[in-house]
Structures are given as C-alpha cells and as structure tokens.
Amino acid sequence: MIAVLAAAAQNADAPVYVAQNVAFGIIAALMVFSAIRVVTTANVVHAAAYLVMVLAGAAAQFILLGAEFVAITQVMVYIGAVVVLFLFGIMLTKAPMRGEEFARRDQWLAGLFTSVVLFGVLIYGLLDGFGRSKIPQDLQPTLTGEVSDSIFGTYLLAFEAISLLLLAAAVGAIVVSKRD
Amino acid sequence: MPASLLAVTTETYSTPVLDWHALAPLVILMVTLGLAIIVDSISARRTSTVLPNLAGLGMLAALIPVLTLAISDDRSRELFGGSFVVDRFSLLMSALFLVAGYVTVLLSTNYIAEGDYHEGEYYFLLVASVAGMVFMASARDLISIFVALELLSIPAYLLASWRKRTQTGIEGGMKYYLMGVFASAIMLYGMSLIFGGTGHTRLVDVGEALHGSFGSEPIAVIGIVLTLVGFAFKVSAVPFHNWAPDTYEGAPTPITAFLSVASKAAGFVALIQLIFVGFLGRDDVVRPMMFILAALTMFVGNVIALRQTNVVRLFAYSSVAQAGFILAPLAVVAADDPAVLSGIVESMTLYLVAYALMNLGAFAVIIAVSRRTGTGEMDSWGGLFSWAPALAVTMAIFLFSLGGIPPMLGWNAKFRLFDAVVSAGTASAYTMAVIMAINTVISMAYYLTLVRRMFVDDAPDGDHTPIKVPVPLVAAMAITATVVVVAGVIPGPLSDLAQSATLAIAG
Numbered sequence: 001m002i003a004v005l006a007a008a009a010q011n012a013d014a015p016v017y018v019a020q021n022v023a024f025g026i027i028a029a030l031m032v033f034s035a036i037r038v039v040t041t042a043n044v045v046h047a048a049a050y051l052v053m054v055l056a057g058a059a060a061q062f063i064l065l066g067a068e069f070v071a072i073t074q075v076m077v078y079i080g081a082v083v084v085l086f087l088f089g090i091m092l093t094k095a096p097m098r099g100e101e102f103a104r105r106d107q108w109l110a111g112l113f114t115s116v117v118l119f120g121v122l123i124y125g126l127l128d129g130f131g132r133s134k135i136p137q138d139l140q141p142t143l144t145g146e147v148s149d150s151i152f153g154t155y156l157l158a159f160e161a162i163s164l165l166l167l168a169a170a171v172g173a174i175v176v177s178k179r180d
Numbered sequence: 181m182p183a184s185l186l187a188v189t190t191e192t193y194s195t196p197v198l199d200w201h202a203l204a205p206l207v208i209l210m211v212t213l214g215l216a217i218i219v220d221s222i223s224a225r226r227t228s229t230v231l232p233n234l235a236g237l238g239m240l241a242a243l244i245p246v247l248t249l250a251i252s253d254d255r256s257r258e259l260f261g262g263s264f265v266v267d268r269f270s271l272l273m274s275a276l277f278l279v280a281g282y283v284t285v286l287l288s289t290n291y292i293a294e295g296d297y298h299e300g301e302y303y304f305l306l307v308a309s310v311a312g313m314v315f316m317a318s319a320r321d322l323i324s325i326f327v328a329l330e331l332l333s334i335p336a337y338l339l340a341s342w343r344k345r346t347q348t349g350i351e352g353g354m355k356y357y358l359m360g361v362f363a364s365a366i367m368l369y370g371m372s373l374i375f376g377g378t379g380h381t382r383l384v385d386v387g388e389a390l391h392g393s394f395g396s397e398p399i400a401v402i403g404i405v406l407t408l409v410g411f412a413f414k415v416s417a418v419p420f421h422n423w424a425p426d427t428y429e430g431a432p433t434p435i436t437a438f439l440s441v442a443s444k445a446a447g448f449v450a451l452i453q454l455i456f457v458g459f460l461g462r463d464d465v466v467r468p469m470m471f472i473l474a475a476l477t478m479f480v481g482n483v484i485a486l487r488q489t490n491v492v493r494l495f496a497y498s499s500v501a502q503a504g505f506i507l508a509p510l511a512v513v514a515a516d517d518p519a520v521l522s523g524i525v526e527s528m529t530l531y532l533v534a535y536a537l538m539n540l541g542a543f544a545v546i547i548a549v550s551r552r553t554g555t556g557e558m559d560s561w562g563g564l565f566s567w568a569p570a571l572a573v574t575m576a577i578f579l580f581s582l583g584g585i586p587p588m589l590g591w592n593a594k595f596r597l598f599d600a601v602v603s604a605g606t607a608s609a610y611t612m613a614v615i616m617a618i619n620t621v622i623s624m625a626y627y628l629t630l631v632r633r634m635f636v637d638d639a640p641d642g643d644h645t646p647i648k649v650p651v652p653l654v655a656a657m658a659i660t661a662t663v664v665v666v667a668g669v670i671p672g673p674l675s676d677l678a679q680s681a682t683l684a685i686a687g
Contacts, residue, residue: 121402129377129399149193154260156196157203158327161315164210165331168308171217172338175301176353 017139020064027064031057048086055079066141202257202266202318204245205274209311212238213304220300229289232652235303236285239278239310246275263321263382269529272681273317273449276533280442281310283540286656287434287547297342297432305335306438313446320457322371322381325450329367329414332446333360336439340431352430359413359423367410373403383458390461401465407454408469414447415503417473418480428496433550436492437543440499441536448506448532452525460515471511471608477504478619485626491546492556494626498582499539501623506531509597511612512604520604522682527593527600530678534581534593534664541660542578544653545571552647561630563639568647572634574661581664583627584620589668592675594620 034053041047055078062071151159200207216234223230249257249271256267284306292302312332319325337360341353375381377399378389394400413420428436455466481501488494509524546556548571553560565572581590601613667674 125373125397125399125402129373129397153193153196154263155321155323157206157260157264157315158321158324160210161312161324161327161331164213164308164311165327165334167213168305168331168335169338171301172305172335175298176338176341176344 020139024061024064027057027060031061044090045087048083048090051086052079052083055083066139068141069144069147196260199257199259199266201245201249201252202259202264204249205242205278205314206311208242208245209238209307209314212241212307213311216300216304216307220304223300229293231300231303232285232289232292235307236282238307239282239285242314243275243278246271246278250275260321261382262384263324264318265320266318267682269452269525269681270317272529272533272677273445274314276445276536277310277313277317277442280438280445280536280540281306281313283544283656283659284434284438284442286652287437287540287544288432289652290551290650291432291434291547295343295432302339302342305339309333309335309339309438310442313442313449316446317449319450320383320453322375322383322386325453326364326368326371329410329446329450330364332443333364333414336435336443339435340427340439342432342435343430346430348426348430350430352427355423356427356431359420363410363413363420367407370403370406370408370410373399374407377403383453386458387460390459395461400462404459404462404465405469408451408459408466411447411451411454412473415444415451415507416477416500417503417507418476418500421477421481421500424500425493425496428499429490429492429556433492433543433547436496437540437547440495440543441539444499444503445532445536448528451510452528455510455513456521456525460513463513463515466513467511467608470507470513471612474504474507474511474612475615477501477507478615479504482619482622482626486622488626489558490556491558491561491630494558494630495539495542495546498623498626501619502535502539502582504619505594505597505616506535508612508616509600512601512606512609514604514606517604520600523600523603525682526678527596529681530596530675531593533674533678534589534667537660537663538578538581538588538590541657541664542575542582544656544660545575545578548647548649548653548657551649558630558633559640561633562637563644564634566639567644571647571649574657575634576631577661577664579627579631581668583624585624587665587668589664589671589674592668592671596675596678 031054034050034057037050038047038054041050055074059071059074059079062068062074212234215238216231219230219234249266250268256265258265285303288302288306292299309332312328312330312335316325316328316332319328337353337357340356341349343349344353374386377394377397378386380386380389389395390400409420413423416424428440431439459466478501481497481499481504485494485497485501488497506528509527512520513524514520549561549564549568550556564575577588581588584591584594586592598613598616601609601616603609
C-alpha cells in the first residue's frame with residue numbers, strides 16, 4: 001500500500017486521472033482490511049460477509065480500469081453465486097459457526113514461514129514489474145462488444161470446450177453426490 | 181469515460197476461419213459425447229454393452245481424421261491466429277491419447293459392468309477427458325491450455341471418486357480434487373502474471389516478449405515458475421506427488437491406468453509446449469527447476485516404491501519415478517542449440533508412447549489377476565506362472581520394458597532419453613545421466629521382485645485352478661504387448677515417427 005503510494009509519488013508529473021488513482025488506493029485499503037478479517041474472524045458467516053467486501057472491491061477496481069464486463073461478471077459469479085453457495089453450504093451442513101483450533105504448532109510455523117516467503121517474493125516481483133504503472137488519463141474502457149468478439153473469434157474453441165466441461169462436470173457431480 | 185461505456189464496438193467482427201479437417205478429431209469426440217448422453221437416457225437396461233462400444237468406436241473414429249491429417253501434405257495447420265495448431269507433434273500425441281482412451285474402455289468394460297457402478301456416465305466422462313487431452317495436444321495459447329487442462333482434469337476428478345461407497349475411493353477422489361484445484365489456482369496466477377507482463381496469451385507472442393525486455397524482469401521468472409508448478413502437479417512430480425498413491429489405490433483400477441498414462445502424458449504435452457514455444461527465452465530458469473524436479477521425483481518415487489507391498493501402490497510410485505525419467509531431458513534445455521532441443525522433444529515423445537503402452541498393459545494384467553484374487557496385495561501374485569502362465573509372461577514383458585531391459589520397447593526409449601541428456605554435453609547433463617543410471621538400477625529391484633514372485637514363489641493357498649480372462653482385457657493386453665515387443669525388436673518405425681513429431685515453433 002505504502003509502496004504503491006510511494007511509487008505513485010515518484011512520477012507525479014505524468015498525466016494521470018487523480019480521482020481514479022485516489023479511489024484505487026481507498027478501495028485497495030478496504031480490500032486488504034477485509035481480506036485480513038476473512039481469515040482472522042472466528043465466525044464463518046462473518047468471514048463470508050468479509051469475502052463479499054473483498055470481491056466487491058475487486059469489482060470496483062475493474063470499473064476503475066474500464067473493464068465493465070469483468071466487473072459485472074465478478075459481481076454475478078463471485079458474489080451472486082460463489083458466496084451464496086458458501087452460505088448455503090455453511091447452513092445446510094450444520095457446520096459449527098465458531099472456528100476450531102486444529103493446526104498444530106509446527107504446522108502453524110511452517111505455514112507462516114511459507115506464506116511470509118511467498119508474500120515477500122510476490123510483492124517484490126509485482127512492485128518491480130508493475131509498481132510504476134498508473135491508470136493513464138487517456139484510459140479507454142474495454143467495450144463488452146470487443147470482449148464478445150474475441151470470445152467468438154480467437155477463443156471460440158476454448159469457449160466451446162468450456163460448455164462441454166460444464167456439461168461433464170454437472171453429469172459427474174450428480175452421479176457422485178447421488179444417494180444410491 | 182462513462183459516456184463511451186455503452187458505445188457500439190468500433191472494430192468489425194470477422195468470423196474465424198475454421199479448418200474442419202483439423203478440427204475433425206475434436207468434433208467426432210463431441211458428437212460421441214452427445215450420442216452417449218442420448219443413448220444412456222433412452223436405453224432401458226442400465227447395464228448394456230452399447231455405451232462401452234459407443235465410447236470405444238467414437239475414439240477409434242476420431243483416429244481416422246488424425247491419420248488423414250498425418251498423411252496430408254501440410255506440415256502444420258494453424259487456426260485462430262496460431263492459438264490452435266495441428267502439427268506432427270500434436271497428431272502423434274492425439275493418437276496416443278485416443279489409443280490410451282480406447283484401451284481404457286477395454287479395461288473398463290467388465291470391471292465397471294460387474295462392479296455395479298454408474299455405467300453410462302462413466303464412459304461419458306471418459307470421452308470428455310480424452311477430448312480435453314486431444315484439445316491440449318493442439319493448444320498453443322495460455323487460455324486454451326488452461327481450458328484443455330480443466331476439461332481433462334474435472335472428469336478425471338469425478339472418475340477417480342467413482343467407487344463412492346468405499347472409504348478409499350472417496351478419500352482418493354477428494355485428495356485428487358483438492359490438490360488439483362490448488363495446483364490449477366497456482367498455475368492460473370502464474371499465467372495471469374505472464375499475461376500482465378506481455379499482454380499476450382498466444383505462446384508464440386509470449387516467447388517473443390520473453391526474449392525482449394520483459395524476459396529480464398523478476399515477474400517473468402515468478403510467472404514461469406508458478407505456471408510450470410501447476411503442470412508438475414499434473415505429472416505427479418515430487419514434491420507435488422502426495423495425491424498420487426492414495427488416488428491410484430482408491431480409484432477404479434482402469435481409471436488408475438488412465439490417470440497414470442493419459443493424464444500424465446497430457447501434463448507432459450503441456451510442459452513441452454509451454455517450454456519449447458513459450459518459455460525458451462528463459463531457459464536459465466527452466467533448467468535448474470526441471471533438474472531439481474526430475475532428480476527428486478526419480479529418487480523419491482523409486483525409494484518408496486521399494487517398500488510397497490500392494491501392486492497398485494507399487495505402480496503408483498513406479499509411475500512417479502517414471503515421470504522423473506521423462507522430466508530429465510528438460511533439465512538440459514538450451515535455447516541456442518537446436519540439435520539438443522529436437523533431441524529432447526523426440527526422446528520425450530518416444531518415451532511417452534512407450535510408457536503409455538507398457539503401463540496400460542501392466543494394468544490390464546493387474547485387473548485380470550485381481551478379478552480372481554480380489555486384492556492388490558503382492559502376496560497374492562505368488563506362483564502366478566503356475567496357474568496363469570500367459571498372464572505371468574505378459575506381465576514379465578511389461579515389467580522388463582518398464583525397467584529398460586532389451587529387447588523391449590522400454591529399453592530403446594530409455595536409451596533415447598539418456599542420449600538426449602548426454603548430448604547436451606554440460607556438467608549438469610552428465611550429473612543428470614548418472615542420477616538416471618542409478619535410478620534405473622533401483623527401479624529394476626522392485627520390477628524384478630515382482631517377476632520373482634510370479635515365477636519362483638508358490639501360490640499362497642496352493643490354488644492352481646486356471647482363470648478365465650474376459651475378451652476385452654485379452655484384446656488390451658494383446659495390443660499393448662505386441663507393440664512393446666515388436667517395436668522393441670524393430671525400433672525403426674516408431675523412432676522415425678517420434679523424430680518427425682516436431683513442434684511447429686515458427687509462426
């Protein structure tokens with residue numbers, strides 16, 4: 001966060017959309033806070049609610065970048081379907097609302113070590129690769145029509161394969177979950 | 181900006197040019213899938229021979245356009261601006277997947293019918309997975325590769341948990357699914373970093389960008405490593421192999437054969453395409469990573485295999501170790517040496533074909549034997565020669581071939597792997613060759629232990645009544661054993677085939 005702001009200050013004279021960059025920072029801070037709460041809160045339902053915050057923040061960032069189609073998809077698929085599925089799963093399985101302490105201390109340490117190293121490597125790589133990038137003033141939004149053109153043009157075969165994949169997944173899921 | 185949100189697109193849409201001949205194998209598989217659903221829902225009897233025949237014929241029919249494409253004059257056909265390429269490499273690999281799928285149908289016919297499993301959906305998912313593999317063989321684009329991987333994996337997750345009434349079946353399927361989804365997420369993140377840096381999804385463009393300024397950035401290295409890790413899971417390379425033994429033991433045995441052969445080969449096909457078309461600009465990253473993966477995979481797989489008492493688990497670890505052998509040539513990729521590069525692709529394709537045939541054959545014998553013994557324990561294999569001499573001899577052929585004893589096919593293929601590694605001529609290449617030699621010896625130990633049990637030991641209960649092997653299993657064994665022996669004695673044609681299986685890199 002601080003590093004992003006520092007990088008933004010570094011070439012402040014470049015023509016940028018100030019309002020968009022400020023909004024980016026505020027939403028990013030909210031997302032980081034919510035993401036930390038997802039894993040630290042003890043109540044599973046609260047965690048799902050914080051997850052909605054993170055996903056809605058991501059959708060808002062996509063709007064700022066002019067990617068309207070991705071933003072709407074993010075809201076419909078992740079908030080509309082995935083989180084609702086989580087909540088249904090929590091309610092239907094009668095899972096305990098409070099989390100349990102299950103990680104042993106050595107697992108906990110190994111997990112901490114791995115995540116800290118991974119975090120450091122990724123942050124270094126991302127800042128080095130994209131740290132100086134800003135939302136430019138002449139940002140052109142990606143039109144949904146262009147997205148559909150590439151789906152039914154360049155990626156036609158992948159699109160067809162996905163429809164096949166969903167059919168196979170639905171058929172298999174019914175068989176595996178069916179009681180017989 | 182907001183005013184333009186709802187504006188009509190300025191670019192005009194141009195219909196993509198479809199080369200139906202190049203797409204024919206996939207189209208035939210999709211038609212088979214549609215027919216399978218319809219036939220399954222209108223057939224009155226739940227257990228019929230219609231569906232296995234339909235699935236098998238569908239895969240054989242898809243082989244026809246593969247053959248006509250192979251004898252046509254075009255060296256390569258590119259669709260969608262080069263994100264779907266049909267070249268000699270993809271044709272040979274498609275043929276491998278289709279034959280492996282057909283043999284899996286042969287292995288499944290009696291197993292699934294007698295086990296009271298859901299039959300129609302089983303073959304439907306099997307064909308769907310094979311369609312994903314055939315798609316993978318031609319996918320030269322990050323999005324296509326990802327979609328192909330999911331299309332071949334998700335039916336495989338479901339098939340692995342087909343024995344849902346048993347604890348091991350559920351456990352194996354669940355582990356495979358969770359680990360697979362985890363690996364997919366890591367891989368997708370790596371792909372998104374590469375796309376973010378290059379702005380391209382086509383592997384050719386990614387390759388060009390890696391030669392440029394993006395190639396020297398740390399983010400490129402992270403992207404490459406994360407993407408390759410996802411496929412290291414798919415080929416069950418150590419340390420991403422934890423799922424393999426439990427999944428192989430819990431899944432229906434024909435599916436175990438399918439996973440250990442076709443699914444693994446698809447992972448290698450993706451690795452070859454990614455590395456040779458996309459990531460060659462950073463071969464200094466790929467080389468050490470593949471060296472560590474290959475060495476660890478061979479040692480861990482072989483050493484743990486030595487201690488196994490269950491035949492299916494033995495083959496699970498054996499297939500982990502074999503994956504290490506196939507990975508080994510990738511540890512010497514050198515972008516500036518075309519001879520080494522073509523040697524690597526050639527030896528890997530040859531070994532993939534050889535490994536697929538001998539492992540499928542070995543699993544056919546395992547299924548035939550466990551039809552009588554009802555268990556996978558190695559003790560039950562004692563004295564196999566006295567009550568089923570043909571099965572014992574066939575199994576010995578496959579075991580010798582897996583171990584790399586002449587004149588079987590496995591020997592020739594393994595020799596080519598050594599040749600490809602040594603021809604790089606660097607210190608790490610010679611180290612890798614030594615590691616491979618040590619591991620070949622270790623692997624011989626457990627393959628020959630099983631041979632000794634079959635020929636020397638006595639039957640555990642003194643029961644020497646001969647067993648009856650169903651026709652589809654005999655056919656599967658006959659196909660694979662014939663090729664393993666004939667192509668071992670006369671290595672020329674298959675080697676030429678592998679040699680011609682070059683990737684259409686340019687373009």
